[in-house]
Amino acid sequence: MWITNAGFADTLVVFAKIDNDRVLSAFIVESKYPGVVIGPDEHKMGIKGSSTAQIYFNDVKVPVGNLLGKRGEGFRIALSILHMGRLKLGANVLGAAKKAINDSVKYANERKQFGVLISTFGAIKHKLAEQVIRLFASESAVYRVSNDIDSLMKKLTVDCGDYGRASIEAISHYAVEAAILKVVGSEMLDFVADEAVQIHGGMGYSAEMMVERAYRDSRINRIFEGTNEINRLLVVDTAMKRAMKGEFDLFGEAAKLWEGLATVSDGKTDNEDYFTRKKRYLSNFKKLILLCMHGAAKHFEKNLINEQEVLNNLAEMMMETYVTESLALRVEKLASLKGDVSLYRDMLDVNIADTANIVRKSALDAVCTFCSSENCADLHRAVEVLTKVGCVNVKDARRRIADKLIGDNSYKF
Secondary structure (H helix, E strand, C coil): CCEECCCCCCEEEEEECCCCCCCCEEEEEECCCCCEEECCCCCCCCCCCCCEECEEECCCCCCHHHEECCCCCHHHHHHHHHHHHHHHHHHHHHHHHHHHHHHHHHHHCCCEECCEEHHHCHHHHHHHHHHHHHHHHHHHHHHHHHHHHHHHHHHHHHHHCCHHHHHHHHHHHCHHHHHHHHHHHHHHHHHHHHHHHHHHHHHHHCCCCHHHHHHHHHHHHHCCCCCHHHHHHHHHHHHHHHHHCCCCCCHHHHHHHHHCHHHCCCCCCCCCCHHHHHHHHHHHHHHHHHHHHHHHHHHHHHHHHHCHHHHHHHHHHHHHHHHHHHHHHHHHHHHHHHCCCHHHHHHHHHHHHHHHHHHHHHHHHHHHHHCCCCCHHHHHHHHHHHCCCCCCCHHHHHHHHHHHHHHHCCCCC
């Protein structure tokens, strides 16, 4: 069901079991083979330019030579495709978001209310700036993961000499980041499209306007390539499983922090420069994530997998921190290349302030499920200490970002 391009595809990749195999294999099947029946296109809420249909297989015979990969490798191939699909979705939504922002600012620069352009209103500037910040942060994470995968792919290709195998290994290695891009990107686009409709007011609800279509088209992104609910669980589960395999020391670092829980500090030093301070904030968020993971794992043990609300709290902390760190790295790199990055620093300031609040709330929600009378006070204190960030005039920062967008009448960041 829900097969994209089914209405016109000549070639299908199908996953099925051979004989009584426990695991799946993958096959290349041509749609013209006897027994392959393509159902009618589905009538969907959005993405109406995309063919989506059911495919039926009635005793379809497939040549042995059409086995894709080796016998039993189907599940691995399917997972690799899912990881790649999530990465691509994280990148794909960027263009749609930029289009929605452009539609938003153009309308705000034309529509008058009470005799003045609505782009002069503070509430509209807040919406426009927030659209820009969330898009720019999401895009930063896409660039970061893409570069990491490219680098690993080159290394693995040299090691094994097989580009195809190297691609699968490199993409699978960044499965956690792929899930993050999928969730963050799809929710960013939903926010941007929703605010675009709101900025258009009544006209945004009319099929006359492009933002009406953008709103409908954006909704599917939170569902396909694995729902956002599944991907949130994957972020935490995959990270913990890889740590158990010894790929990185997650539990050792977490145990050290737990032992020093009563004396956790924010690590502030004298004469911190701008980027050193931001890195300290991010480091503190990571420490809090480790404390929460350790506390949850210790309390719930093997039953943690069933505590989906707690896993969602951990995932939220991890995703927000990763994206904010990606934004910080990008702004720091821009500063080394072009000098004046005041507007991008505004984006980072607002983003870190928001992330601190999200991490704090998620941490408190998680902590209250596993803290005991012996450590509750220390854990609550650690949450406050590790999410403390400097005061930022987010109103003025957002206005400066919005003013550039309004002045350019287009997204040019």
